Amino acid sequence: MKAIAWHGKHDVRCDTVDDPEILNPRDAIVRITSTAICGSDLHLFDGMIPTMQKGDVLGHEFMGEVVEVGARSTLRPGQRVVVPFPIACGRCYHCSKHEYAACENGNPAENQDIGREGMGQPMSALFGYSHMTGGYSGGQAELVRVPFSDVGPLVIPDDSIPDEKVLFLTDILPTGWMAAENAGIESGDTVAVWGCGPVGLFAVQSAFLMGAERVMAIDHFPHRLELAQRFGAETVNFEQTKVYEALQDMTGGIGPDACIDCVGLEPTAPSSTT
Amino acid sequence: MADAPTRKTRDDAPPTAAKDLHADRALLAEAVTIAAPRADLYRFWRDPANLASIMENVVRIEPIYGKRSRWTVKAPGGRTVSWESVITHEVPDAEVGWQSVAGAEIDNSGRIEFRDAGPRGTVVRAVIAYDPPGGLIGQTIARLFQREPRVQARRDLHRLKQLFEAGEIATGARNRRLRQERNEDQRP
Numbered sequence: 350m351k352a353i354a355w356h357g358k359h360d361v362r363c364d365t366v367d368d369p370e371i372l373n374p375r376d377a378i379v380r381i382t383s384t385a386i387c388g389s390d391l392h393l394f395d396g397m398i399p400t401m402q403k404g405d406v407l408g409h410e411f412m413g414e415v416v417e418v419g420a421r422s423t424l425r426p427g428q429r430v431v432v433p434f435p436i437a438c439g440r441c442y443h444c445s446k447h448e449y450a451a452c453e454n455g456n457p458a459e460n461q462d463i464g465r466e467g468m469g470q471p472m473s474a475l476f477g478y479s480h481m482t483g484g485y486s487g488g489q490a491e492l493v494r495v496p497f498s499d500v501g502p503l504v505i506p507d508d509s510i511p512d513e514k515v516l517f518l519t520d521i522l523p524t525g526w527m528a529a530e531n532a533g534i535e536s537g538d539t540v541a542v543w544g545c546g547p548v549g550l551f552a553v554q555s556a557f558l559m560g561a562e563r564v565m566a567i568d569h570f571p572h573r574l575e576l577a578q579r580f581g582a583e584t585v586n587f588e589q590t591k592v593y594e595a596l597q598d599m600t601g602g603i604g605p606d607a608c609i610d611c612v613g614l615e616p617t618a619p620s621s622t623t
Numbered sequence: 624m625a626d627a628p629t630r631k632t633r634d635d636a637p638p639t640a641a642k643d644l645h646a647d648r649a650l651l652a653e654a655v656t657i658a659a660p661r662a663d664l665y666r667f668w669r670d671p672a673n674l675a676s677i678m679e680n681v682v683r684i685e686p687i688y689g690k691r692s693r694w695t696v697k698a699p700g701g702r703t704v705s706w707e708s709v710i711t712h713e714v715p716d717a718e719v720g721w722q723s724v725a726g727a728e729i730d731n732s733g734r735i736e737f738r739d740a741g742p743r744g745t746v747v748r749a750v751i752a753y754d755p756p757g758g759l760i761g762q763t764i765a766r767l768f769q770r771e772p773r774v775q776a777r778r779d780l781h782r783l784k785q786l787f788e789a790g791e792i793a794t795g796a797r798n799r800r801l802r803q804e805r806n807e808d809q810r811p
Binding site for chain 2: 373
């Protein structure tokens, strides 16, 4: 199959690699119909995330058609599925609390040491995101092996829904949604969102769905601010405006009820907070 | 005059986590919580055939007689080490203790505890004491080659957890060929 493989810092290639196979009873093989590039993939591209190996297949935002299943998968060949990026067993303590991104069993035992030694606790498992998160092949490929396929994949029963309407359920929409959820938004709140990339734009929409009355969207790319405005946000361009002063004034001196940082790991723009 | 408060000589932490352990003899504890009944885990642990499936370093466990068995385990440098082990005590569904017999290449002893953890299942805890071959330098080398007993114990307990909770042992490999390569990578 063809797959996007990592070869080093700023060196990502489209390779021909051998196909995935069913290895465990709960596995499924999915033929990819749509896949996205995440902002997080830039960290791999930039060589910022350790424990990448030459030939690692990238991609953790993908969907497709089930082509093969293991004996204990609940999926059927032919089903259309969206696959969330964390690989979760569904049976451990954290999974029982719906904290799938902290699953204790998805990451192979021999890959858990790295996170444990470096950060005190092991990482959970993710698709296509280095060996400290399991060393799983990702979905920027024609085919992917999906472990614990009875837990993560969402079956899309309606063929009339195009991929573009559901693909973002893999990562970027739930990330923005959870950011808003963690902010404890109450009805009538004013919410400030830093960063109007895809996660920020989903956080803006989520905040409104959770009852926010006003959302201030902060960025410096006019096209991103335009999108935020289209979703109902009031825009603040930190290159033209002193953000703190603007927010204080726009909220009558109280300040926003909730602030959400959707800027991410690598970009820095000191003037966006002052 | 009120009695002077009695000062505790030690805190409440497990002694295996103490800073003043004897440097020549390694002592470690690793614990894992498994959402499964204590009796099921104990029964699994008592069958040597099962242990070989979760312990990546164990080459074989051969029963000798009674409570004695011979363990052959991978060591750094492509070697194996072998010793005879005897079960010193067992409390059904709760604890198994062992001790290597005199003259073992790696003198070791320990116990596996199975403790109820309420709705979270069972805590399985391994306490292992051993004389590191080659002293502290040997221990460092073993660590480099991932043959360090603490790392091994932790991984083995996690595979036990995966098997009981997830019903399978997780692998990040894409197919059989790559799984084989990964297994060989773990070899020293």
